[in-house]
Amino acid sequence: GAVVSQHPSWVICKSGTSVKIECRSLDFQATTMFWYRQFPKQSLMLMATSNEGSKATYEQGVEKDKFLINHASLTLSTLTVTSAHPEDSSFYICSVSILLGIQYFGAGTRLSVL
Amino acid sequence: AQKVTQAQTEISVVEKEDVTLDCVYETRDTTYYLFWYKQPPSGELVFLIRRNSFDEQNEISGRYSWNFQKSTSSFNFTITASQVVDSAVYFCALSEGSGGYQKVTFGIGTKLQVIP
Numbered sequence: 676g677a678v679v680s681q682h683p684s685w686v687i688c689k690s691g692t693s694v695k696i697e698c699r700s701l702d703f704q705a706t707t708m709f710w711y712r713q714f715p716k717q718s719l720m721l722m723a724t725s726n727e728g729s730k731a732t733y734e735q736g737v738e739k740d741k742f743l744i745n746h747a748s749l750t751l752s753t754l755t756v757t758s759a760h761p762e763d764s765s766f767y768i769c770s771v772s773i774l775l776g777i778q779y780f781g782a783g784t785r786l787s788v789l
Numbered sequence: 790a791q792k793v794t795q796a797q798t799e800i801s802v803v804e805k806e807d808v809t810l811d812c813v814y815e816t817r818d819t820t821y822y823l824f825w826y827k828q829p830p831s832g833e834l835v836f837l838i839r840r841n842s843f844d845e846q847n848e849i850s851g852r853y854s855w856n857f858q859k860s861t862s863s864f865n866f867t868i869t870a871s872q873v874v875d876s877a878v879y880f881c882a883l884s885e886g887s888g889g890y891q892k893v894t895f896g897i898g899t900k901l902q903v904i905p
Contacts (some may be wrong), residue, residue, distance in 0.1 A: 718897045780834040
């Protein structure tokens with residue numbers, strides 16, 4: 676069965692609105708989760724490392740005020756795309772690292788900003 | 790800095806043919822992990838294999854096999870007797886370090902199309 680649950684799987688929103696994406700670790704306590712972004716026909720780009728109980732670590736070039744990450748519990752991390760614009764349209768994927776290096780991925784969220 | 794190169798962006802094979810997906814990596818660490826993930830059209834990445842830098846044994850799992858060659862920094866993936874369900878994007882990935890939650894660097898992916 677699935678290790679990671681990501682919700683919603685698809686969201687369409689108007690420009691200027693904020694969108695929250697949830698990532699839940701179903702069977703494991705996850706002190707660390709990862710958020711990725713994937714453009715069509717491209718690889719996964721790590722956006723940030725989400726740490727339970729502390730601030731997320733963002734990769735260079737990722738706006739922390741634009742992509743708010745909250746990891747309030749050992750099983751839930753959320754990514755909020757604030758004031759979304761069409762250029763934020765993408766496929767967002769979260770993952771949980773349980774065993775050394777192995778990451779289990781959520782099903783992803785397709786965000787379309789009109 | 791670590792780097793993963795998948796030189797084949799797209800491959801098409803006819804069903805039942807064997808196909809090898811190439812992966813070349815760069816790292817300065819002596820301890821690292823290599824991975825292969827499958828991303829079917831649905832989008833969810835599926836973990837296939839992890840190999841640590843100290844274990845060069847090749848591995849076979851059903852129709853899948855992996856060849857790890859440290860001398861050439863390669864970790865190639867072969868699918869024998871390919872099937873239509875194997876059509877997907879396959880990512881090779883690398884993480885460095887021996888513990889904790891290490892960041893993983895993904896290659897650009899190889900899109901495999903198996904034609905019936």
